[in-house]
Amino acid sequence: EAGVAQSPRYKIIEKRQSVAxxxxxxxxxxxxxxxxxxxxxxxxxxxxxxxxxxxDDSQLPKDRFSAERLKGVDSTLKIQPAKLEDSxxxxxxxxxxxxxxxxxxxxxxxxxxx
Amino acid sequence: xxxxxxxxxxxxxxxxxxxxxxxxxxxSMFDYFLxxxxxxxxxxxxxxxxxxxxxxxxxxxxxxxxxxSAKHLSLHIVPSxxxxxxxxxxxxxxxxxxxxxxxxAGTQVVVTP
Numbered sequence: 001e002a003g004v005a006q007s008p009r010y011k012i013i014e015k016r017q018s019v020a021x022x023x024x025x026x027x028x029x030x031x032x033x034x035x036x037x038x039x040x041x042x043x044x045x046x047x048x049x050x051x052x053x054x055x056d057d058s059q060l061p062k063d064r065f066s067a068e069r070l071k072g073v074d075s076t077l078k079i080q081p082a083k084l085e086d087s088x089x090x091x092x093x094x095x096x097x098x099x100x101x102x103x104x105x106x107x108x109x110x111x112x113x114x
Numbered sequence: 115x116x117x118x119x120x121x122x123x124x125x126x127x128x129x130x131x132x133x134x135x136x137x138x139x140x141x142s143m144f145d146y147f148l149x150x151x152x153x154x155x156x157x158x159x160x161x162x163x164x165x166x167x168x169x170x171x172x173x174x175x176x177x178x179x180x181x182x183s184a185k186h187l188s189l190h191i192v193p194s195x196x197x198x199x200x201x202x203x204x205x206x207x208x209x210x211x212x213x214x215x216x217x218x219a220g221t222q223v224v225v226t227p
Binding site for chain 1: 118120123146148150155156157158159160163203205207211212213214215216217218219220
């Protein structure tokens with residue numbers, strides 16, 4: 001079974017530029033999560049999708065971050081414009097359903113904003 | 115606010131000995147707890163979990179203990195092996211929250227020969 005795929009693995013941009021991350025969850029997983037992990041901290045949930053609908057985006061900085069999950073499969077997370085404090089690892093995870101607590105994580109995208 | 119806390123950022127243990135990782139939480143609504151393990155440049159992987167209706171769950175070398183009155187859980191690894199060297203995250207969830215997890219900051223475990 002293929003795991004959660006993410007790209008790119010690394011990205012370096014200057015502040016005020018825009019960036020996008022892509023995630024392909026495990027086949028058949030209805031729930032998809034985007035997390036932000038700042039160095040020295042645990043992952044923090046940014047947004048959660050159930051199929052292609054948003055379940056929770058309470059911690060997503062909506063003035064600069066946006067996310068979509070078209071057709072209930074792949075998802076993209078965008079930051080525009082980026083700030084220095086957005087430097088972090090962005091993790092995508094998926095689970096069979098929102099009631100299944102076991103989440104499978106991708107390798108993450110390490111973003112550096114200079 | 116940090117509702118899940120791992121107060122020990124690092125732990126060093128000798129191979130073959132027991133590793134004990136601790137986690138405290140503040141939200142009494144949490145009813146499901148998980149431990150994840152993370153190697154460098156990889157995403158976290160699920161290790162073991164426990165429901166609030168239990169006080170112990172065991173899976174091979176890994177045992178999780180839950181003390182609800184103290185709002186405390188711990189992960190025991192016996193015996194510790196070099197491959198256990200990783201960052202361990204404690205996570206918790208509230209029922210009917212669509213599986214939303216709150217993570218602690220993690221504990222770096224180093225197993226020495």
